[in-house]
Amino acid sequence: xxxxxxxxxxxxxxxxxxxxxxxxxxxxxxxxxxxxxxxxxxxxxxxxxxxxxxxxxxxxxxxxxxxxxxxxxxxxxxxxxxxxxxxxxxxxxxxxxxxxxxxxxxx
Amino acid sequence: xxxxxxxxxxxxxxxxxxxxxxxxxxxxxxxxxxxxxxxxxxxxxxxxxxxxxxxxxxxxxxxxxxxxxxxxxxxxxxxxxxxxxxxxxxxxxxxxxxxxxxxxxxxxxxxxxxxxxxxxxx
Numbered sequence: 560x561x562x563x564x565x566x567x568x569x570x571x572x573x574x575x576x577x578x579x580x581x582x583x584x585x586x587x588x589x590x591x592x593x594x595x596x597x598x599x600x601x602x603x604x605x606x607x608x609x610x611x612x613x614x615x616x617x618x619x620x621x622x623x624x625x626x627x628x629x630x631x632x633x634x635x636x637x638x639x640x641x642x643x644x645x646x647x648x649x650x651x652x653x654x655x656x657x658x659x660x661x662x663x664x665x666x
Numbered sequence: 667x668x669x670x671x672x673x674x675x676x677x678x679x680x681x682x683x684x685x686x687x688x689x690x691x692x693x694x695x696x697x698x699x700x701x702x703x704x705x706x707x708x709x710x711x712x713x714x715x716x717x718x719x720x721x722x723x724x725x726x727x728x729x730x731x732x733x734x735x736x737x738x739x740x741x742x743x744x745x746x747x748x749x750x751x752x753x754x755x756x757x758x759x760x761x762x763x764x765x766x767x768x769x770x771x772x773x774x775x776x777x778x779x780x781x782x783x784x785x786x787x788x
Contacts, residue, residue, distance in 0.1 A: 591772070593774055595711070595775075597711075602761065602778045602779070602780060602781065603703075603711060603761070603775075603778055604778075605766070605774070605775060605776050608766070608774055614776070646710065646711055648711075648773070648774075649773075650772045650773040650774040651772060651773075652773070653713075653716075653725050653773065654713050654725075654727050654728075654773075655701075655713040655716075655773025656713070657710055657711045657712065657713070658710075659710050660710045660711075
């Protein structure tokens, strides 16, 4: 099975900072990569799919890039409401593996 | 408005059984693949199982294969997860989730239920 590895596991940044999270697949997955946001105590929310396509209603400060094995999620200007854990996921085939998550906090 | 509402969670002893339900509304339920995803306390997301729109094509994570059964009743717009031979490590919040694109088998989830907590403990 393909494994998904995120880095870092957690980060702390100031409001307005640019934040980048990396996700690496153990084998190539083309662009079948999604990012989800899970705020504390809440349900996961789809942010980005096809590596770079923003889901409807997601703020434009979120962006995604990459293809093959290496992907990034970028928050261009961190806001207090972005405090959450972010998960990458490959979705083209079973078992739809998720990364272990990156917890984003405000410094 | 798409809504997914889980029910059926609770406390069960190791080796016991439980059936989760997920009532769907706001979309043509039979046209979408549906999934179960779980999250152990303080841990990450793990895909558990999926079923196609017609209910005749299913798949499971290795960790639950042979113990869990996914099914659906399209007349009732309801998804189920029958969980047998439960283990401590099955303790988690179980989410039902809709496959994003109508008729698509991709493991991409655009709507999630609020989750149902299953606790396996003696």
